[in-house]
Amino acid sequence: MSHPHPELTAPAPLAEGGLRVTPFGGLGEVGRNMTAFEYAGRLLIVDCGVLFPEDHQPGVDLILPDWSSIRDRLDDVEALVLTHGHEDHIGATPYLLRERGNIPLVGSELTLALLGSKLREHRLKETVHHVVKEGERITFGPFELEFVAVNHSIPDALAVAIRTPAGMVLHTGDFKMDQLPLDGRITDLRAFARLGEEGVDLFLTDSTNAETPGFTPTERGITPVIDQVFRESQQRVIVACFASHVHRVQQVLDAAYAHERQVAFVGRSMVRNMGIARDLGYLTVPPNTIVDAKELADLPPQHQVLISTGSQGEPMSALSRIAQRTHNFVHIEEGDTVLLASSLIPGNENAVYRVINGLARWGARVVHKGNAMVHVSGHASAGELLYCYNIVKPRNVLPVHGEIRHMQANAALARMTGVENVVIAEDGVVVDLVDGVASVAGKVDCGYVFVDGSSVGDITESDLKDRRILGEEGFISVIVVIDSSSGKVAGGPEIHARGFAEDDSVFEDVKPAIIDALDKAVADGATDAYQLQQTVRRVIGRWVSNTHRRRPMIIPVVVEA
Known part of the structure; x- marks a missing residue:
């Protein structure tokens, strides 16, 4: 096993016939995922996401991956592959496209639709994009890509197999193995096994939940809990979740319909994303369920449901403003029920509990992950990762997507299944696959790039x-x-x-x-x-x-x- 060390120097030129892997974000933190693959002077990028700031980064809006080491080589980029539509995987794409606007974009229908609205917000022209589905293959330069269905906490997520003359890489993206997903689209373990039979030379696996034993619970397990919350609520129900969590919103819409309540979306990103999901058929809206937020106020409280952003305590989100009683038209009342239907991202605890206390102060009942099973993770736990290693039987493993402790736990699982070569890297640590063996080749400069208002990279x-x-x-x-x-x-x-x-x-x-x-x-x-x-x-x-x-x-x- 290799460990990243601060004393690593710049990598030597890539050996002829070798494949170079350089992570620019997502290895050492949960967010801003971005990895570049290089073969024969050509580049392929997988994901381009953002990290959200913590309390010790005042005034920062977003944190981007640091792609400065390839900034003068963006013309060598064959394509940008986006595994799914979460902000930590697509959010930095507009900033990359400002530097080269014609990079071909590759992703599933929902992923590219969510990105398209983001590009329009940034006033960027639609670049060439390729909508792909699981099972499809497409080639860019020396990279032949094959896409595999995986499930996650957003529909239409994909893993990607990257075939090159140096060997095959399998990148899971964010994934779990929910055997009873709400949309019936399971992680395609048969495809994983087939790729394993062909020979996976390097396996990049999601580490986020590697420390959690067993299997991640199924999304369907939450449905009875949401139903109970609606059944016990005498007044209005306010649900806060991620603006991209289509499955959770679907469960809330179904519960609202069953309990004769009408629903309004609150928060610009929630309204936009659910409109896209509905138009594309990923969100099924029961008849006469959705109304405008301002119309909802005319209904009796026991017939109202609000679905809002702000489950992480973001200060300017709809839920935070509701908790502070500064929202334009939503005023929390005693007896209201607030359901926080999301995980608690590390670093956001204080902000979330501040919102919970603010809501409780006005007499609301707050249901959250700490007191009810109202959320399950979108990431594979240790048991699922072990299954994957045994099915794929990779020659080399590079844990990705997580803090160091998560990646080390993932590495330990890989070694338990007999993988002999497990490489632990961090952002900027270069890993070369040469003659079927992956090893650390050096390190490139790779820090945080802060976005502050319209300023990008000026804040130190x-x-x-x-x-x-x-x-x-x-x-x-x-x-x-x-x-x-x-x-x-x-x-x-x-x-x-x-x-x-x-x-x-x-x-x-x-x-x-x-x-x-x-x-x-x-x-x-x-x-x-x-x-x-x-x-x-x-x-x-x-x-x-x-x-x-x-x-x-x-x-x-x-x-x-």
Whole structure:
């Protein structure tokens, strides 16, 4: 087994006849999945998703994969294959297409339809796209692709087999093995077995649930729980789930119809995605069930259902605004039931519980994964992964999609079934498949690319550190006017603070020390404004640390007059 090490150097040129695999995201975190495959100078990309920011990344909207190492080679990209329509697999595609707009897109009908609406939002032209189904084959340059049905928490998910002269790769995408899926479309283990018989040289497997023993419960197991929630609710029911979770929405629509309730979608992405799913036939709407959200308010509460975004506590989502009573037309009332029908993504716990507490404060009953079986994972647990390894019998395994602990657990499962060569990599770690053996070849630069408003990649870790200091420790500005002829303080210091002290008079004690320090600095020959600003920063920084045990951001301004 190989481990990624920080001391890895840039990889040597790819050996003739070899296949190079470079993950730009998704290995070491749950999100921003993107992997490039290279053969004979040509590239194939699988997935291009986003990661959502955590509390310690203030002001960041999205985090993109870092494809800077191939930025000058985008003309070599034969196609971008999208395994399914979740944001962590398609969300960064518009940013990639800004850099080369004619990359052919390959994916299932629903996946490309969800992406199409996203591209229109970004005002990007529809690029060449190839709608594929399970069982189909299509060739781009040296890459022959075959697609395999897998089930996940969104319809129309696909695994992809990539045949090259260097060998065959099987990439599962996100998948599980639900034997009773709501849409009847099971993971095609017969195709996995057939590919295994042909010989899978490298198996890239979803690691997200590798630490969870046994098998992921079936989606159908949730139906009775949702039905019970509706049966026990005397007033309005509000359901929050991912805007792409068509199966969960289908279960809610069926329960609403059975209990003579009408449903409205709330949240722009929910309205858009469910409209697409309905138009394409992936969502079956019972008669007279869907109404506009504003019309719903005219119905008695016991006949109302709202399906909303915001199951992860996102601050601007519909559910967060409902919890804060700032939503335009949805006002939570005592006796309402709120159903959080989703998993808890690591890092979102505080935000979710903040929303739950906000809803409970207004008298709502909140049903969530912690107190009822209202969600099952979309990822294969350890038992399912063992089945896959035994069926596929791969020569080499590269665990993907997960944090390091998930990938290590996945690697352990592969070794238990007899796989001798398991490679653990992280984002940027290059893996070469040469003569049927996969090994780490080096590492390319691969960091976080932050999207902040319209800015892409301009925000650095240093900027985020400054923002965290502003949020946690406060901000102090100091303005001093220096007489240009005498070098003496002619005005100020004028000191203002935010998030540190309510009353600026607390700084009266430190003002004489600032003046003394500036006089001494000028006497010692300091004339440069930057040197004088640093003098101010040191004095007030030391005083704040000693008297208040705080480390706020300090911005000194020295003006010559």
